Amino acid sequence: MFEWRRTLRGTLSGIILAAALLPCLLTASYLIERFRTVSQTATVGALEQVARFLTNDVERDYQLLFATVEQLSSDPDIIYAAYTGAFGAKAQQKLEKVRQIHPAAHGLVIVDAFGWPVEVAPTSLELLELEPISPQLNTFFTDRSALNADVLDIDNGQFVQQIYQLQSRDQKEQVELTSNHLFMVLSPLWMSAADKEELHELVGALVVLMPVHSLINAAEKRLGYAQDMGISILDVSMDGQSLLQTQLDRSTLDRHLQIKVQLELEYTEATIELTLGVERISALQQVEALRTELWAIVAGLIIIFGGVAYLGARHLVQPIMVVNQLVSSYANGDYSKKSLKLSFRELQQMATVLEQMAQRIVDDQHQLEQRVKARTSELQTTNEELRHTMDQLKAAQHQLVEAEKMSQLGQLVAGVAHEINTPVGVAVTAATLLERQAQDLEQHVAEESLTRRALEEYVSSTLQTSEMVRSNLQRAANLIRNFKEVAADQSSEHLRQFGLLDYVNSLIKSLQPELKGYQLDISVDGDETLQLHSYPGAYSQVLTNLIMNSLKHGFYRDKHHHIQISFEVHEQHLLLKYRDDGRGIDAVTLPRIFDPFFTTQRTSGGTGLGLHIVYNVVSQKLGGTIEVHSDIGDGVEFNMRMPLALPNRNDAK
Amino acid sequence: MKTLLLLLSCWWMTSAAASELLFWHQKEEARAWFPQIAKQYEAATGVRIKVSYLPTGELKTNLMRAVFDGNSPHAAMVPADFIGDHRRLGLRPLADNVFAAGMPPAALQLATYDGNRYGVPLLGGNHLMLFYNKKFVEAPATSWAELVAQRSQVERKGSQLIGWKYAEMYWFVSFMSAFGAFPVDDNAITLDTPETRQALSFYKQIADDGLVDSSCGYGCSYDDFKNGKYAYAINGDWAFKDVSTSLGDDFGVALLPTINGRPMVPMFSGMVLIFPNQDLAGETGKRLTDFAHYLQSQNIQQRFYDDIGSLPVHPQVVDRIQQTATANMQALLEQLQHAKAAPPTPAMAAAWIGMRKGFELYMSGHGSLEKATQLMQRFSEHELKKATKTNLESKQ
The missing domain is CATH 3.30.450.20 (PAS domain)
Structure with a gap:
């Protein structure tokens, strides 16, 4: 109904109707009111x-x-x-x-x-x-x-x-x-x-x-x-x-x-x-009867005047409608010659001008088409080049990401190697000592100067030294095992069952070399019985990047810091929270931390890919979401939400 | 000087006596007759008698008003039962000299209350009987059942059965007697009785059955009867002569019919001459006494019968009437024998009033039989009490 009022025909009809009826209504109402007063007075009289x-x-x-x-x-x-x-x-x-x-x-x-x-x-x-x-x-x-x-x-x-x-x-x-x-x-x-x-x-x-x-x-x-x-x-x-x-x-x-x-x-x-x-x-019955009569007359007049208004408006609006149709046809691309004959001169002139404009449009369109063809060709060529360049850039990005991963892995390897070196070195030293002690015993036996006391000292020393060898080698083996797990997982995309709590603890241990030099407490909270059927490597990548990020960007070496890692299951989703109490991220930087190659420490060798990798792994590999909350001086908190059931993927490995 | 004084006193005494005596009566049949009598009396005595006729039913009230107003007539001839209202009519006990010698005791009794005579008996009878028109009736009915049986026969001949003054108590009381009811017993009211209720019920029933028109006035039993509209009429001896003259040989008189085997006993009261508010000791009293004797004389008593058909009380006139009575007259006289005297007592006077009120209540349908007779009884008793208390007259 309101749409109808927005039309010229409707508006015209309304105006004619109102112009015809309004004075009548007002006059009649006034007279009736006067009559009412007179009637009341007469009745009282x-x-x-x-x-x-x-x-x-x-x-x-x-x-x-x-x-x-x-x-x-x-x-x-x-x-x-x-x-x-x-x-x-x-x-x-x-x-x-x-x-x-x-x-x-x-x-x-x-x-x-x-x-x-x-x-x-x-x-x-x-x-x-x-x-x-x-x-x-x-x-x-x-x-x-x-x-x-x-x-x-x-x-x-x-x-x-x-x-x-x-x-x-x-x-x-x-x-x-x-x-x-x-x-x-x-x-x-x-x-x-x-x-x-x-x-x-x-x-x-x-x-x-x-x-x-x-x-x-x-x-x-x-x-x-x-x-x-x-x-x-x-x-x-x-x-x-x-x-x-x-x-x-x-x-x-x-x-x-x-x-x-x-x-x-x-x-x-x-x-x-x-x-x-x-x-x-x-x-006041008469007045009311008169009023009823008035409304009946008004209703009749509305119908009559409504008809008149409608027909009048229609006659007036008809040529406008024709012009409207002409414009619509032009809008739809139909510029064919119409040769309209309209009732009103002004509208006829308008139609003529529109037709001329249409003809001009057709001519311009033709010229434009020609130019567009030429430009299109140029653009296509440019586009092709751009696509090629984009592919190259994407490939480069992928290489860089892989390189970063390798770099991270490499750093991890370097860290682990450094760590292994120490217990291996101790074990070698102890083994060397064992060899010398055995040579000394052999000499004493050959010289038949082996005393009971010397034998007891030899046994005691041998036991101590053996223990040293064993514990250091064990330590090395643990490191290697941890590394194997992490590295293997990081470098492989193998889907398997694993206990998340144990895995996180293992990861942290494997990162000990990196954590040295910081006054740091890492707490891990979560259900120790929780078993995931997922990509442990992905979790390793995520947590490794987050921890390394905290070290590089958030912590001071001369201050004591905390990292809290917690997880829980809620509605078939794993909620993993990572929080540190570092220096925090400012509001300008925060929205961009997941952008590739975005870093605030480029001069310090930052690649800007760490958190991008985290974002990709969480969203694509694990099918989840990640949010970050931070403020200057308030540390940073990452909240990740991953479905327990991984999204459908072709895991060939 | 003494003679002059004596003459003057005689002249004064003569002047003090009424030169004209006012005489009222209610006898319709005597309207023209009484003035003649008065003229004759004047011619004989020089005493002028101014006669005024008042219709029946208005005489008593007019007399009372005249008495209250102090302008009562000197004498009036009234039904004997008016003596029940002797106080209000200003009647005084009459001396013996007012009465003619040889007045029958029975007649005197009609005017006697409480041992005093308050009026001079002039006529007897005044009772109701059954008139019938021989044109429509071969043999008069002797019972109401016979009367009802004659209805169709009478109507075939172009007449209606019977008419009388339906709402007049003098007529109703005749029906009461057939049921063993009577308005008074000595000076006590006896209206609230089962017998009265039976009479009332019967009376209304015969009107409801269409035997009699309840709207009938006196005209039904007089003019309408004479004109042949009714085959029967219940009327009194006062109408006897006139109706007899009108109908001639078609006129018949019979006893009132019995009801359920019991006779209807009408009342009779006679007519008496009274002297409202008059002292008969004075000169006027002498003239009135003389006038009374005139009306009691044999000559006038005979003329009462001969001229207007009224029954006199003079014994010789009565004998002659009995000897020469026609069949109709004999029937009239026989009915008189079977009539009961209306007691000239205040109770009877009160009962007439009470009866009318209860009667109208019942006939109008606004009261039951019980309510009607109760009203009759208590109203009559109240009227009696009022009548017997000290009143205006006694204060004079």
């Missing part, structure tokens, strides 16, 4: 209006109801009904009529001065237990100074539930009440004899039951005309306390645009508030 209407309606209903209650409380039939049941039938009819006219009056009861319900409407309330409201009734009848009606709040879910159950005829049916509260109007029923004021008697009370549940239902029915707006009643409160059974939680309330309206009701000083709300989502 509508909500306020609905709330106002509802408040007016409810207040009017209750005003009318209270006026009726007041009127009814003055009706002789109602008053007398509390006094005597003879008026009950007429009173009941009037109560029923009031109930039908005023739905807010869910139930009406005439109670007499004893708190008995003497008439009720509807009839179902005959069985209503008035016990829950008897405290209010008692207070009402006790406090006879109350001349006016009073609105009381009764909080008793069971009482309210009973009212609805009685009306439903199903005692077990549970109505899901929105509120356990009930507004109760108590209006006194005063009876008086016409001309006898002192006989003004409170004979009962007119009780109007107005469950808040019914109030809410009635209010919601009234809100039916605003059904489209989705307005609902969120709360009804009295003096700040919610009258609802289940109050909405904070998050639910926050999802609504809310408005609180106060109901002004007579006979109560309590503040009754209705909280109306409309879900923000519903309120």
Whole structure:
């Protein structure tokens, strides 16, 4: 996808699309946002209006109801009904009529001065237990100074539930009440004899039951005309306390645009508030619908403009593509004449120029080919000479390496010869002494002057001298044997089984002549049982070169030095470590120590091949790797890692 | 001077007496008749009688209101059981001089409570019976089973079976007796009984079965019966003359049918003349006494029967009626024999109120039979308690 954007066609398409759509999107988004604000304001305004209407309606209903209650409380039939049941039938009819006219009056009861319900409407309330409201009734009848009606709040879910159950005829049916509260109007029923004021008697009370549940239902029915707006009643409160059974939680309330309206009701000083709300989502439904419409239009426009952009870009880009193809063909070496005809003049000119350039390239190419042929011939000749020279150089290098090896071997031989010379010389001297002592004994025997003491002295001396001969010759033999091993191994490429620890110790012994003159300790650590099936000569070469290197380049004769040689097996590899505590190698020299002919002591006769030989032997013959770590004054450490199983080679010997 | 003073005192006394007597009644059939009687009385005595008719069911309440308000009529002709509310109606025990000589004791008993007479008996009866239209009924049913059996026959002839003022307790109480129930026993309420529940259940059942329309008012047993809408009607003696005139030979009267072999025993109460809040000792009292005697006179008692078909109490008039009674009248009189007097007691007055409440509860379906009779009982008892406590009247 991103590759497509990098094309001219893609870029052009994008630009056309963006240029077409972006202003529209921005304008539309701005307008929608403005519409949203206006819509929200309008919704709030509508909500306020609905709330106002509802408040007016409810207040009017209750005003009318209270006026009726007041009127009814003055009706002789109602008053007398509390006094005597003879008026009950007429009173009941009037109560029923009031109930039908005023739905807010869910139930009406005439109670007499004893708190008995003497008439009720509807009839179902005959069985209503008035016990829950008897405290209010008692207070009402006790406090006879109350001349006016009073609105009381009764909080008793069971009482309210009973009212609805009685009306439903199903005692077990549970109505899901929105509120356990009930507004109760108590209006006194005063009876008086016409001309006898002192006989003004409170004979009962007119009780109007107005469950808040019914109030809410009635209010919601009234809100039916605003059904489209989705307005609902969120709360009804009295003096700040919610009258609802289940109050909405904070998050639910926050999802609504809310408005609180106060109901002004007579006979109560309590503040009754209705909280109306409309879900923000519903309120802004139009906006959301418009937004959805916008996106649908945008999607459509994207498709349309996308098509237009694509076709337009394609038309524009087509000649460029042709030019691109022309250039590609030239790049691929196809310089054949194309004679293109393109839509745009500029591109046509470009194509013409390119074709001319192509023709020039063809001509130049031809000339170049000629020159290249000539030069190639010259180069081939030179190359041949160089190859010959390289072969000669390689041969010389090989000779030098072999010569160095021979030289090393020669040095080794010279060293060993020097060493052998001493014990052989001692042995010869002792043998000569033995010969003289034997001649002396022979003379004594011939002269018959051999004494016992002289014989004993002869035997003792002969034994001592023989021992001297033997030990020195033994020493010489050991030296020769060691040398044989080392030299033989160094000069031969024989694969055999050998114990590495013993072999290294032997090697060190063979190098004793070289080590003389240095204050040196060589320690060898490793598994004495380790047997290698390898080229011992290679190990000999490596260690010999390393030791000789330490002597020549690292050690001071007047200082005590240490060489540590250790080995271990790890993951089918032999890890061989050589460390000395010599003067170390500087950072400039270190990377080059394995280069052939590189030496820092050329003036002292260094050939610069020792470590190169070590590197070759380890990497090629033994199939391993070698690393060097060193710093000035910190000695040098060589870490070699060779596989136990040698790499596959043709070991004819 | 003495003479002048005497004349002045006579004039004053005369002026203090009411020049006009207010008289209330509830007899629909006498609406036009009573004013005639009043005119005749005025012509004879110079005492003007202003007659006011109030519909049945409103007379008691209006009388009470008038008494409470202090503007009660001087006299009223009311059912005898109103005497149960004698306190609230402001009735006082009447002296013997108010009663005509030879007033039958049985009639006097109707107006007597606790040894005191509170009203002057004028008429007897006031009981229910079975009216039937011979156009639809060949032989009147003597039992409810027969009545039910006649239904299809009656309906084939284009009429409905029977109608009466279904929700009126005066009619319901007739059915109670067939189950052995009665609202009171002396001055005690006896409504919460199995017998009452049985009666209530039966009463509702016949409406549920469609034998009677539970929404029927008085019109069903009066106008609708006269118009042939119903073959049968349960109505009272007050309607006898008018219905007889309307139906002529098609009119028939029979005893109320038995229920499960037991007779329906309607109540009777008679009509009495009462004097709410009146002191009969004064001049007005004299006029009222005179008026009472006028209504008790043989002439007027006979006219009660002849003109509006009401049963008088005057013994001679009663004899003559019995001797010349038509078959229908005989049936009427026979039913009266099988009627029970409505006790003029506060308990009965309270029971009428309690019965209505329990009845409405049960019929509306909002209460069981048990709940209904319990309500009847406790409400009646409460009303009785209220009626017997010291009230407004006693404070005067």
